Amino acid sequence: MNSPQSLAMLQNALTVGAILFSLGLVGILTRRNLIVMFLAAEMMLQGISVSLVAWSRHHGDWGGHVLVIFVLTVAACEAAVALVFVLQAFSRTGRLDAAAWQSLREATVGRTVDRGLPAADAAPPPFPTLTQAGVLPAPNEDEPLQREHV
Amino acid sequence: MTPALDPLLPGGILAGGVLAAAASLWLLLPNGPDRVGTRRLGMLLGLLALGAFIVTGRRLGGFGEEAVFLIVSLVAVVAAAATIVSRSPVYAAIWFALSLCGVAGVLLVLGAQFLGVATIIVYAGAILVMFLFVLMLAQPAGLAPYDRVSNEPFLSALAGAVLLGVLSLSIGRLSAAPSACCGLPSRAQATADAAAAAAPPVAAAVDPLAENHVARLGGELFGRHLVAVEAAGVLLLVALIGAIAVVARGEGAHASMGDDAGRAVR
Numbered sequence: 247m248n249s250p251q252s253l254a255m256l257q258n259a260l261t262v263g264a265i266l267f268s269l270g271l272v273g274i275l276t277r278r279n280l281i282v283m284f285l286a287a288e289m290m291l292q293g294i295s296v297s298l299v300a301w302s303r304h305h306g307d308w309g310g311h312v313l314v315i316f317v318l319t320v321a322a323c324e325a326a327v328a329l330v331f332v333l334q335a336f337s338r339t340g341r342l343d344a345a346a347w348q349s350l351r352e353a354t355v356g357r358t359v360d361r362g363l364p365a366a367d368a369a370p371p372p373f374p375t376l377t378q379a380g381v382l383p384a385p386n387e388d389e390p391l392q393r394e395h396v
Numbered sequence: 397m398t399p400a401l402d403p404l405l406p407g408g409i410l411a412g413g414v415l416a417a418a419a420s421l422w423l424l425l426p427n428g429p430d431r432v433g434t435r436r437l438g439m440l441l442g443l444l445a446l447g448a449f450i451v452t453g454r455r456l457g458g459f460g461e462e463a464v465f466l467i468v469s470l471v472a473v474v475a476a477a478a479t480i481v482s483r484s485p486v487y488a489a490i491w492f493a494l495s496l497c498g499v500a501g502v503l504l505v506l507g508a509q510f511l512g513v514a515t516i517i518v519y520a521g522a523i524l525v526m527f528l529f530v531l532m533l534a535q536p537a538g539l540a541p542y543d544r545v546s547n548e549p550f551l552s553a554l555a556g557a558v559l560l561g562v563l564s565l566s567i568g569r570l571s572a573a574p575s576a577c578c579g580l581p582s583r584a585q586a587t588a589d590a591a592a593a594a595a596p597p598v599a600a601a602v603d604p605l606a607e608n609h610v611a612r613l614g615g616e617l618f619g620r621h622l623v624a625v626e627a628a629g630v631l632l633l634v635a636l637i638g639a640i641a642v643v644a645r646g647e648g649a650h651a652s653m654g655d656d657a658g659r660a661v662r
Contacts (some may be wrong), residue, residue, distance in 0.1 A: 254454030255465075257567050259506055261449065262469045264563035265417075266476055266499070272421055272556035273480040276546040281485050281531055285492045289476055289525070295515070299508045306604040308616040312624075314511050315617065318518050319628045323635035325523045329530050330639045336534040342485070343542040360545055371410045 252304055259300035266293030270374070280332045280342045291321050398600050403538055406452050413448025416441045418557035424481040425549040442477060446470065452568075465505050472498025483543050496520045507603040510610045 266289055271333025273286030299373045332342065339346040359393040423438030475495035479563045496519045503512040539580040546552070605612070617625060 250459055253570065254456050255506070257454050257467055258456065258465060258469070259502065260567045260570075261453065262502055262563060264473060264560055264567065265473050266495075267448070268556040268563070269421075269473075269476045269480055271559060272425075272552045275555060276425055276549050276552035277480070278542040278545065278547060279485050279488075279540075280484075281534075281617050282479075282488050282525055284481055285488055285527065288519070289479065289492065289495065292472075292476075292515075292519075294497070295511070296499060296506075299503055299506045299511060302508075303506050303603060303605065307607070308613060311511060311605075311613055312617055312621050314508070315514070316624065316628055318511075318514060319632060322518060322523060323631055325526060326635050326639045327642070330525055330642045332530060333534065334642065341540065341542065342534055343540070345542060345547075358547070363609075364511040365507055374615060 256300050256304040259303075260297055261297075263293040263297035263300065266290070266296065268293075278344045280335065280344055283344065284328055284332070288321060288325070291317055400512065402581055407565075407568070409448050410452045410568070411561065413445045413452070414557050414561045414564065417445035417560065418553040420445060421477070421480065421556065422549050422553040424477075425546045425553070426481065426483045426544050427549055428544065428546075430483070438481075442474075446473070461505070465502070468498050468501030468505060470498075471495070472502055483539055485531055485543060486528070489524060489531060493520050493524050496524070507606050507609070510613055 249309055270286045270288075270290035270293060273289065274283050277283055277286065298310035298314050298317075300310075302308065334344055335347065348358050351357075420438045420441035423434050423441065450466065456465065472495050475491045475498055478491040479488045479495055482491055496515060500512040500515045503515060
């Protein structure tokens, strides 16, 4: 399976895998939301999976496929355990912020300070609204817990 | 690429594409207030980078295969970039689901039928829904301040550009020559050479893994890799028990510590 076509497919697929891996790297380096950081880590795993399957196809071998199955397994385990830790961190600090745990940083690294941030974006993102119909429901005590938008 | 082109040209286009991608990420990453002009410039640079990657990509021969691969890989990459730069984590999770669909399409084009479907089921069906559950449990109202800033977006985008540049350089240097050093393509290449000698070159492009794919994958998995499957089962069990144990003990410790100690970091 070492034809030029196979090589071209291998190179294209490896490029897609490299782009996915690099995007995941940038995401995990730069984002501060713990959930988005984990999404970026999963994206790096996706890039690895694409590369493994591409090599597997190129060599006509099952090794890459089998390895990707184990990558899936480990990703599922990792997501379960990591989300538990994220929930614990959230219940401790009330935030999904990686910088909430910056007391764990190295002594030589400066403190993360948010500068020049307005309290909220100037305009809320546009969400579809429906015209009111029927009677206005009576407010209940759970209402402060409900958020207006995500 | 035609041989008449300057050999440096594809590399130059690729380097420009990598740099444009990094600049686009730097502009698009959340950094303070949302400006429309910055976002448009970032999207334009991202399109330029995608165009550079498409131009320097290898031709696959068949038009249909090329078109399908181009579409699914574009979906995967664009949705992945949108995952990174989304300010709302819920939108990031939904973009990630779209990116997973693109990755599953790429896997299907590569002939991995089982893995393409398993990616959709396991990732988009299970893991992503778990992420969304946690988001719904933990997300405060509106956009939190930490979702509107990034840690060092310039340096991160630069690191990503360096990694992508090195990777695409080494990918571009792959050649069709049999690698004598590693002996990797031994068995497969022997069969492929035999097939190429026996059949016309069109038949050599047929994927040897395509026939009876899932059955043979299962045979390989539960034959040669049976011990690893058992180990993966144990790993799943340990992760399950560990997650439950951490939740149970964490809640107990949190209650005994009292609310003020638990919220001190806030």
